[in-house]
Amino acid sequence: MSMSRKEFIHKTGKGIIAAGAASAASPLLAGCQKSSRSSSGGFRMEIKSKRLDLRHAWTIARNTSTYKEYAFVKLEKDGIYGLGEAAHNVRYGESLESIIAALEKARPILENCDPWKFVDVNAAVQAVCEGQTAAKAAIDIALMDWISKSLGIPLYQFWGLDPKKAPQTTFSIGIDTMEMVKQKVEEAAPYPLLKIKMGKDNDEEILAAVRSVTKKTLRVDANEGWKEKELALRKVEWLAANGVDIVEQPMPSHMLEETAWVKERASIPILADESVKTSADIPRLAEAFDGINIKVDKAGGLQESLRMIWMARSLGLKIMLGCMVSSSLSITAAAHLSPLTDYPDLDGNLLLAKDPFTGVTVRDGWLILPDGAGLGVSGEF
Ligand code: MG
Numbered sequence: 001m002s003m004s005r006k007e008f009i010h011k012t013g014k015g016i017i018a019a020g021a022a023s024a025a026s027p028l029l030a031g032c033q034k035s036s037r038s039s040s041g042g043f044r045m046e047i048k049s050k051r052l053d054l055r056h057a058w059t060i061a062r063n064t065s066t067y068k069e070y071a072f073v074k075l076e077k078d079g080i081y082g083l084g085e086a087a088h089n090v091r092y093g094e095s096l097e098s099i100i101a102a103l104e105k106a107r108p109i110l111e112n113c114d115p116w117k118f119v120d121v122n123a124a125v126q127a128v129c130e131g132q133t134a135a136k137a138a139i140d141i142a143l144m145d146w147i148s149k150s151l152g153i154p155l156y157q158f159w160g161l162d163p164k165k166a167p168q169t170t171f172s173i174g175i176d177t178m179e180m181v182k183q184k185v186e187e188a189a190p191y192p193l194l195k196i197k198m199g200k201d202n203d204e205e206i207l208a209a210v211r212s213v214t215k216k217t218l219r220v221d222a223n224e225g226w227k228e229k230e231l232a233l234r235k236v237e238w239l240a241a242n243g244v245d246i247v248e249q250p251m252p253s254h255m256l257e258e259t260a261w262v263k264e265r266a267s268i269p270i271l272a273d274e275s276v277k278t279s280a281d282i283p284r285l286a287e288a289f290d291g292i293n294i295k296v297d298k299a300g301g302l303q304e305s306l307r308m309i310w311m312a313r314s315l316g317l318k319i320m321l322g323c324m325v326s327s328s329l330s331i332t333a334a335a336h337l338s339p340l341t342d343y344p345d346l347d348g349n350l351l352l353a354k355d356p357f358t359g360v361t362v363r364d365g366w367l368i369l370p371d372g373a374g375l376g377v378s379g380e381f
Contacts, residue, residue: 041113042110042114042115043075043113043146044077045073045075045076045110045111046074046381047071047100048071048072048074048381049071050072051067051069052067052068052327052354053352054066056174056180056184056351058174058351059174059175059176059197060197060199061175061198061199061200061223061225062091069096070088070099070326071088071103071135072138072381073086073103073139073142075110075115075142075146077115077146078150080149081142081146081149082143082144082147083145083377084139084142084143084145084329084333085138085326086099086134086135086137086138087137087324087325088132088135088297088324089298091274092131092133092134092277092298094131094132094133094134094135098135099132099134099135099138101132102129102135103139105128105129106136109121109125109128110125115146118303121143122143122304125139125140126300126301133297133300134298136300137297137330140300141296141301141302141333144302144333145374145375148373151373154369154370154372154374154375156339156369159337161339162339163339163368163371164339166339166344166366166367167341167342168193168344168365169191169193169338169345169362170191170193170194170219170343170365171350171365172195172196173194173195173196175197175198175200178206178208181209182209182212182213185210185214190364190365191365192217192364193216193217193218193219194218195220195221195345196210196218197223198220198222199225200225203235207239211242215243217243217244217245218239218245219244219247219343220239220246220247221247221248221273222250223248223249224251224252224274225250226250228258229258229261232259232262233265233266236268237266239268240268245268245269246268246270246271246343247266247269247270248270248272249293253272253275256275256284257288259275259288259289260287263289269291270288271289271292271293271343272293275288275289276293278299278300278308279304282308282312282315283315286315286316286317291312291319291320291342292308292317292320293320294319294320294321294341295321295323297323297326305334306337306340309340309341318343319342319343320341320343321337321345321346323346323348325351325352327349327379328355328358328377328379329356329359329375330348330349331346331347331348331349331359331360332369332370332375332377334346335359335360335367344367346367357377357379358378359377
């Protein structure tokens with residue numbers, strides 16, 4: 001199934017170029033000069049939007065939604081295509097319109113690049129605009145799908161990872177009426193670990209509802225909901241005494257000193273989510289948190305997520321691998337990184353009424369990575 005070394009060298013050698021003129025002319029095209037096969041060098045890029053209806057209205061401390069409408073990307077070359085999904089988030093200044101605009105800005109890079117120089121292609125895409133990381137993630141997911149599909153191997157194998165090391169994932173319960181919280185916990189019977197959203201004014205009521213129907217280990221995400229350090233610590237210790245093993249983002253993202261104060265006194269790990277987007281954020285967070293929640297969508301792709309994993313590890317931080325509410329395309333892309341993480345939280349696809357893609361599956365909470373080439377995702381673009 002996999003390609004011989006000679007074929008690989010032949011393949012990767014194909015796109016080599018007359019260097020100089022193109023990169024000097026435009027910093028956007030650095031490392032992405034036109035191949036000697038002219039316009040056939042880069043990808044054919046397609047952008048589509050899809051509406052994803054949710055199974056239940058999804059409420060967290062910030063807002064409520066009943067559906068998501070995301071942009072999807074297809075990158076095609078040599079009869080092989082890679083797919084990516086831009087699971088954008090208003091919290092980070094993204095909308096469907098801003099994502100599509102960012103994808104269009106990246107189009108000339110992708111249409112003129114040598115995909116095998118995927119590190120340079122990613123760097124050029126990251127530089128097209130500020131933020132809009134979900135758009136950049138969609139492109140990088142499609143790029144890495146194409147690369148590993150072209151090599152005929154699963155993406156985890158390309159990175160040298162053992163898919164059996166993928167830990168158990170959590171299943172998330174959004175904020176809801178107490179009857180619905182109980183019903184959602186009961187529907188989550190196949191998942192041994194639950195992540196509960198809190199941070200509004202009814203935390204006690206939510207915990208009581210959850211505990212009335214299950215004894216499972218819980219993880220709590222406060223989504224920046226507690227605004228004073230004493231309150232945050234009191235909540236964390238109360239949760240720790242009630243079978244909660246991690247608390248995510250107890251305080252607003254900018255309150256690092258206060259969060260450090262809570263972390264020093266807390267008896268369970270405190271993880272950053274809204275406080276961290278990319279690797280550049282990690283060093284200043286290392287004192288305030290025990291770990292970070294990496295999301296491919298907010299990191300701007302798989303390559304940046306991998307860099308974040310190594311940086312966090314070097315600082316002794318734990319790693320949660322999170323996601324947005326999204327289809328199996330984004331979730332499976334993230335799942336290929338899960339063997340390197342401690343706390344996968346890859347359930348965004350399970351919250352959809354109908355998933356347009358299939359990929360990673362969950363058995364008794366364990367993530368089962370598909371063994372097909374690339375992401376191993378199938379479904380209609
Ligand atoms: Mg979170």
